[in-house]
Amino acid sequence: MDFIENNSDAQTNSDQSNISDKVAAKALDKGFIEEQSRIFKNTWIPVCHESELPDPYDFRTSSIGNENVIICRAPDGKVNALLNVCPHRGMLIERRPQGSFLEGQASGNPKRITCMFHAWQFDMRGNCVYVAREKEGYQDRFCKDDAGLRRLRCEVNYGGFVWVNMNDQPAIFLEEWAGAAFSAIESQICSAPLEVVHYHKEVVDTGYQQLMSQDFGSIAGDANAANLDYGHIVTRHGEVENNDPSQTSSFPSPESGQSTSVRLFPGFAFHLDGPTLNVATITPLNDSQVMIEHRGLAPKADSEEERKLRSKHYNAKFGPFRLQKMPEPNESVSGKVEENGLFIHYNNEWLRWMDQHPNGETRISEFPSSHSKTQGLSENGELSGPHIVVIGASHAGVAFVDKVRKNGFGGRLTVFDRQVGGPMERPPLSKAFLLGGGETVESKSLLRQKKWYKTNKIKLKTQSNVEAIDTKKKTITVSSGAVINYDNLVIASGAIPRELPDTHGMGNAFTLRQPSDANAIRQAANNSDTVVIIGGGYIGLEVAASLRKKGMAVTVIEAAKRILARVASEPLADRLTTLHEDNGVQVLTGVGVDSINAEDGIFDSVTLTSGQKIVGDMLITGIGVFPDSKLAAEAGIETQRKDGGAILVDETMKTSEEDVFAVGDVALRRDQSLAIESVHNAQETAAVAAAAVTGSIAPTLQTPWFWSDQYDVKLQIVGVVPVSDDDVYQVARTGKRDGAVSFWSYRGKELVAVEVVNDPATYMEARQCLDTGQSPDPEQISSLSFSPIDSGGARS
């Protein structure tokens, strides 16, 4: 776009001081800020071309509406746009205009975006993958999965340009917004891969509307100018009339004599001029200064001669050292604009975005998210509008309301939970919680403090059991008899621990799922010396470790041949068996329970199928859970079986019923056979559902992860170990620290999961491998001198 000739009218600025300083130095006009907020943060901006970040881990930085943006190419080749601001302290992260994260930087690891302030690290999708001293500093109050870089709407289209919209819910899809305009040149610019070969920028001392006015002056009176929807304008000139790319005289042919310009509101121009393509994009700096970036593009396949020819043409037309013809004395720019109405067309679109159009036309209603925070408030300050009801204040339920608010949902949010007290962190219940001496739930174990619900306008209804769902009327009935309407229903009812029939109603016999269970176990343990635990899964083993630490005599009974038979590899199971035995736990495997015996209704002993009798003061059963889907099944929502099982959902966590979603342990995707009960699964499924409900960008799915603490051993697992797959084998890798070891599970040469004992650094490497699709050589992984990250093996 020749917005303004770079050497004309003395309207340009030669002050080469730092542009950022310019923005900072000039107090920003209120109208300018409103324009940035309403227009530039809601329209599609061509921030760069994909050739500016050709390889995985390449990046390019830019800014939109004074917000710093980074565009990265992920290992799979996908281009992502992220806010270039660390969520920790709001620091700008990457300061270079372009580069690669493939190699490590002074303050960052390879293949990571690293904030130099406190070394938080992010992958190319913006996921936070490392927080320094995460556990020591934040304990369980913080999870780095909630601390990713903000992902922005990003599409690569129209000749390889990278389009970013700051609004997560754009008023208009890119193709609807720009498709008609680009139809004039799309066949030419998409007929061969292009690359940027020229780049320069200039700052002009004028408001961008005045700049556009002068630009329209240069084409005023042009009979070939066509006004299109959304304020765009297309002009055509030259030899080719039908834009048929098969004709040698159209771009990208070096002999092209065609000239077509696509001018997109509010100020992005694609000039196809003979053999060259110039793209000019504006970035308003304040109410009276605009930066214009010029990019010159050419086919990647150009010969040296073709490239020279294009370069010469480009420099003469668009280069910074071009000559511009002086206008004739009677060429009045403003007069021309008035004559042909181009600027009126442009200005009408500006008025729509600014909600000032005389006919009341507006784009504002099309982007509710930026206004929803206030629009939903009634006169008394209560939220109104759409109502999302969540059943179950589990990890998944609370994560859902958190995400949906963060996605800009401005309506009502109500969470019903049958439990007493606020929703709690569950992982500590089988670990440190049991060691405490108190009789109540500590506030530090709450998932969120009370103030958080108030701040986020979330109604939390505890001790409120939902008794029925009517999907036709879109209502739920709670235990108080109240019938509540919903627009969207999210079922996060979790799972229920399996009980052995003999233990029903038996004193001193427990399962562990809820805080009330943990409280009961803790109180009983304070008055007991011996405990029998049925089930050698993670819950059973964690409880065994905790109660052994309290000094109790512990026996673990597992019917399978080994502990953790369903979830962990054999080498890890063996190691943990040794760990428990070394700590004085009696671990009995491969033996079933024949009967559970009580005296006066109080647990007394377990008789094994071998005939052995194990006497104890208390019994804890940890033999798994089943999804709490009874309510859903009764409402006709599809579940695995007619009589229950998990609620079946699609890839957006939507159930068989429109407007009803299921998240966390109660849900199972139809395309999966295995439900993974973990905090990670709860958070991820909640984020997916929240994105679906609000129409936001779906989160990038991570490799499943899990952790467990037993004695002084920290166990971290990434990936799912396919324990029933005979083709899967493990390779052990000893860590640098005492007792540190990891077990790398491979199918052939493909890495599928890694289990790590007391070695957080290796866990980070393993997670990086699995997240980025790398498979380190299984023959070398046992060697500590071999770095799994740099080995370069790719997963199939």
Add this chain to the structure above:
Amino acid sequence: MENNSLVTIERKIEKIIYQAALALDENNWADWFKLCDDSFFYSITSFSPEIGKDMTYFSGDKKELTGLMDMLPKHNTDHSPLRRHTSVYTIDISEDGKTAEAVSSVVIYQNLLDGINSHLDSGESRLFVVGKYHDKFLINDSLPKFVNRETKIDNRRLDKGSHWPL
């Protein structure tokens, strides 16, 4: 070549580079062209870290440059004079003494004359362009003449007044 001759030619090359700077400062294209061989070729180039590529912003032979200079009065232009500070860093003369290459730094200041409000702006000097001259010479009868000048600038932001040969 003998050392004395080498020193003499080096001095002449330094001198011609500084004479070119003076001629360009004065927009005296005729005097500048007198220092150039008929085969002279001029270019302005830059490396862009933004796109990771070497770029040519301008190029032309003596004929094209002459045409450019003739066209200048017919075009809009910023009248702020440019002032070049040039330091010759290296001179390499070929063994046969017929050609030479030199690298010089160049810093160009702009002394404002035009402006949005010339009442306020005129008279101020601003840093305009930073870069290096990569020059090549033909030497006939101990007289060096420019055959190639690549003005390799660091700037990628280029505002008004930038179309004159730098």
